[in-house]
Amino acid sequence: MKFGIMVSEGPYTHQASDSAYLFAQAALEKGHEIQRVFFYHDGVNNSTRMTEPPQDDRNIVTRWSKLAEEHSIDLVVCVAAAMRRGINDENLAPGFRISGLGQLVESGIQADRLMVFGD
Amino acid sequence: MLHIVNKSPFENTTLASCLRVVGKGGDNALLLIEDGVYAITKNSDAGKAVHAVMGGVKVYALMPDVEARGMQDRVLEGVTMVDYAGFVDLVIEHNNVQSWL
Amino acid sequence: MSEVAGDFDDEDGSGTIKKFMFVNRKAPYGTVYALEGLEVVLITAAFDQDVSMVFMDDGVYQLVKGQNTKAIAMKNFSPTYRALDGYDIEKLYVERDSLEMRGLSESDLLVPVEVLSSAEMQVLMNDQDVVIAF
Numbered sequence: 157m158k159f160g161i162m163v164s165e166g167p168y169t170h171q172a173s174d175s176a177y178l179f180a181q182a183a184l185e186k187g188h189e190i191q192r193v194f195f196y197h198d199g200v201n202n203s204t205r206m207t208e209p210p211q212d213d214r215n216i217v218t219r220w221s222k223l224a225e226e227h228s229i230d231l232v233v234c235v236a237a238a239m240r241r242g243i244n245d246e247n248l249a250p251g252f253r254i255s256g257l258g259q260l261v262e263s264g265i266q267a268d269r270l271m272v273f274g275d
Numbered sequence: 276m277l278h279i280v281n282k283s284p285f286e287n288t289t290l291a292s293c294l295r296v297v298g299k300g301g302d303n304a305l306l307l308i309e310d311g312v313y314a315i316t317k318n319s320d321a322g323k324a325v326h327a328v329m330g331g332v333k334v335y336a337l338m339p340d341v342e343a344r345g346m347q348d349r350v351l352e353g354v355t356m357v358d359y360a361g362f363v364d365l366v367i368e369h370n371n372v373q374s375w376l
Numbered sequence: 377m378s379e380v381a382g383d384f385d386d387e388d389g390s391g392t393i394k395k396f397m398f399v400n401r402k403a404p405y406g407t408v409y410a411l412e413g414l415e416v417v418l419i420t421a422a423f424d425q426d427v428s429m430v431f432m433d434d435g436v437y438q439l440v441k442g443q444n445t446k447a448i449a450m451k452n453f454s455p456t457y458r459a460l461d462g463y464d465i466e467k468l469y470v471e472r473d474s475l476e477m478r479g480l481s482e483s484d485l486l487v488p489v490e491v492l493s494s495a496e497m498q499v500l501m502n503d504q505d506v507v508i509a510f
Contacts, residue, residue: 157367162508164376164409171281171309178339182359197412237412257419264506265392265423269366272374272508275281276502292401292433295473299495301502373399373507376409 160267161193164274166201167216176273191267192230194260200238205249224251232259277369281309284321298328308337315351322351394505395426400435413510421463428467439485
């Protein structure tokens with residue numbers, strides 16, 4: 157099955173990005189496809205390579221980058237939400253790209269299920 | 276429809292609103308994740324509200340979130356525990372899904 | 377809205393029309409969800425999808441008449457709800473219990489809506505393909 161995922165909250169403050177990541181990982185392990193992960197609202201903050209958590213904590217940003225690289229997952233950051241929050245191509249982590257809200261709608265159309273993780 | 280609630284019922288009305296809708300019949304299941312898992316605590320007010328809809332609604336909880344919060348021995352009877360793989364299966368088994376944010 | 381809809385090159389060309397429901401359960405201004413949610417709704421309509429909007433819980437406050445944001449220096453986006461029918465977004469649903477609990481009635485709202493019981497809401501939700509909550 158083809159899943160689309162939307163992440164609506166930033167890393168660390170809310171569990172949303174963690175839950176979305178673990179869901180994506182479980183779906184991939186079962187042989188399903190993650191068609192796209194779309195980051196919206198404060199969720200765009202999951203995409204900055206400036207993130208530096210302490211050594212003993214998970215790195216939410218690089219974890220997404222790695223998953224995208226290993227499974228060719230399209231990680232899309234909403235341009236309007238990103239610009240509001242100071243995220244741009246200069247500070248974007250590997251594997252992420254900035255695009256429009258149309259990418260979320262397209263995900264809803266093309267995926268068999270669109271999963272929303274937020275607060 | 277699979278309904279997902281991720282909020283504690285003690286600080287937020289999301290669970291109450293979800294139950295108001297799913298308690299009215301239809302083919303619905305409820306999955307509690309994140310702080311939503313506090314809703315299935317035995318002998319709690321929220322647990323009673325969840326229990327009240329269990330005749331018509333199948334109730335699941337995400338075990339990793341239950342365990343993380345130390346609530347695994349306090350779970351209401353009749354709730355089915357799932358891991359992330361089970362979460363994925365639930366989404367597939369239902370025609371549509373709604374996260375009650 | 378001025379938002380860039382993004383690269384449409386790989387737009388699904390099959391003409392698929394899905395039922396998209398946007399569930400608004402949060403008040404405006406206190407958080408950004410209502411405003412940014414509205415942007416998604418407008419883009420979805422531009423993709424010619426079957427769009428419904430639901431207002432439940434504090435989401436009903438988004439539709440209250442008389443919003444004036446001048447003194448908080450934020451954009452009053454409530455007129456956008458009145459412009460929705462220009463985007464062919466005509467299915468606006470409000471849950472009756474949510475209104476009543478807040479001491480509101482249909483006449484307090486700035487657009488015509490269909491008021492549904494929670495039982496009717498249950499049926500409507502089950503009929504959707506994609507449900508996005510803000």
